[in-house]
Amino acid sequence: MKAWMRSARKATCKSLGLALTLVAAATSAVAQNGPVKLGVLTDMSSLYADNGGQGSVVAAQMAVDDFKGRVLGREIQIVAGDHQNKADIGSVIARRWLENENVEAILDVPNSAVALAVQGITRDKKKLFLATGAATSRLTGDECSPTGIHWTYDTYALxxxxxxxxxxxxxxxxxxxxxxxxxxxxxxxxxxxxxxxxxxxxxxxxxxxxxxxxxxxxxxxxxxxxxxxxxxxxxxxxxxxxxxxxxxxxxxxxxxxxxxIVFIADIHSLGLPSAQGLMLSSAFYWDLNDETRAWSKRFIAKTGKVPTMIHAGTYGAVMHYLKAVEAAGTLDGPTVADKMRELPVNDFMTRNGKIRQDGRLVRDMYLFRVKSPEQSKYRFDYYELLATIPGEEAFKPMEDGGCPFLKKS
Missing domain, CATH: 3.40.50.2300 (Response regulator)
Structure with missing residues (x-):
């Protein structure tokens, strides 16, 4: 009897082990053959919702659509989460995405405290963090990451x-x-x-x-x-x-x-009578040239809202990431990050941009003055260009940033 029970237990254990192996194999197959997921972690409901929010999700999807929806033979899928401007909530979402839901890269994150937390998680997991909404220059300074790209702007440039x-x-x-x-x-x-x-x-x-x-x-x-x-x-x-x-x-x-740090959505909310004369620095303005106008009109048609620099940056970061994945032939985080640094950035927002080793995308910034109501001639005609600031002047020199992993390279 005891021998029979031992034999039965062994058979049960073998069956359980085989089942677990099959589950693991199936999970691995889904991860390797399922959609390539990109997570837009943003503020959907509070003070940054107009600057990032659903507009960032739309911008990311526009990039996916323009890339024809597939990379390395797999469908590309955008997922979204609301960090509620709380680092603990943002961290929970980021970990769940990376550990359980096969998300390959996290984008946006318009809150510097949340962004710093996400940078730490993605650095440990060797996954991409494309910070298109966060501002703190620490993301390329003492909190830099080999898989972190600070895309749109930062506190130093502004x-x-x-x-x-x-x-x-x-x-x-x-x-x-x-x-x-x-x-x-x-x-x-x-x-x-x-x-x-x-x-x-x-x-x-x-x-x-x-x-x-x-x-x-x-x-x-x-x-x-x-x-x-x-x-x-x-x-x-x-x-x-x-x-x-x-x-x-x-x-x-x-x-x-x-x-x-001023966004065009802020000016729209304030109205020109309240905001006129305000000078501000920005990485993007929808009415800057024919290319910015063409993309912005598409965005406005989808949302009814004027795009911010976060929205434009999110589109650009997704597009550049997908180009790097295709060129590298892999989704491996560090490899894709290296390829993103290697490739020049060229789109409607950025001309011959370069991603430095510390993760900073160096591109031109602009100085604007908000128009008076009398100067504004059409919808969203809010800014007067005062100066173009070359990227090398706008952003902090890499040697002054204090990025620790550069010392090891």
Missing amino acids: SQGATKAISKLGAKTWFFLSADYSLGAQLEADSRKVIDATGGKVVGAVKHPINTPDFSSFLLQAQASKADVIALADAGGDFINAVKQAGEFGVTRGQKLAGL
Whole structure:
């Protein structure tokens, strides 16, 4: 009897082992032959939803469609998630995608704290992170990654454009109103360096919680400082609310407001009467040339909204990633990342762009002034181009970034 039971147990164990082997083989086959999944991790419901959000999903799908929907003989699929501007939620989604759902690359992530968390996860998993929505320059600095590509813009480039331009117009004293998380801290830090270099002085600073509805106490402190410029080191809904409330408090009658990270969706929400005269730095404007207009008209037809630089960047990053996968003949993260660095970037947004070893896409940036209502002649006619800033001037030199893995190469 005991011998029979032992034999039965052995048979059961063998059957179970065979079943597990078959399941593993089937899972592996699905991973190798199923769709190539790209995950757009974004803000679907809060202060960055207009700048990224569903528009980033649409832009990514436009790139997939333009690539004819397949790569290496497999269907390409876009999946989307809402990080809710919380690093823990973003991390859970990123891990689930990479570990359980065979996602090959993560895109967008318009929140610097969430982006830094995702960069760490993708670095460990050797998967691609195409940061098209995040701003912090730490993504190519102390938190850089061999499989991380910082695509659209960063805090250094934005502060270089706006802060330098305003300083040249005679502004000497500054007060910072900064969002109390990674984005605000990095924007302020990068801008302070420019102010110091141009002989200006920071006379005060205050931090505000992310997504706060009430800026009154912060704006009163800024007003009391009598600074020439109040620099808004925040974005999305925070930037919009700060500008609106500054107007209500009469702050702008004696002081200039400077937005350090401004999207065209913000200007659309504010309206030209409130936003006119604001100078800003941007990586993209829909009405810049024939190519930007052609792509933007397609985007507007699908969404009814004007595309932001995040939307344009997401399209470009997906397209370049797919070209690199095809050229490399593999989905292996480090191999594809190397191929992305090797290939020049050319699309409606970027001319002869180059991805450096630290992951920074070096491309031109632009300085714009928001038009007055009288200057605007048609729908979304919001910006006047003041200057084109060459990429080599706009972005921090790689040797100054502090990317640790460069020392090992």
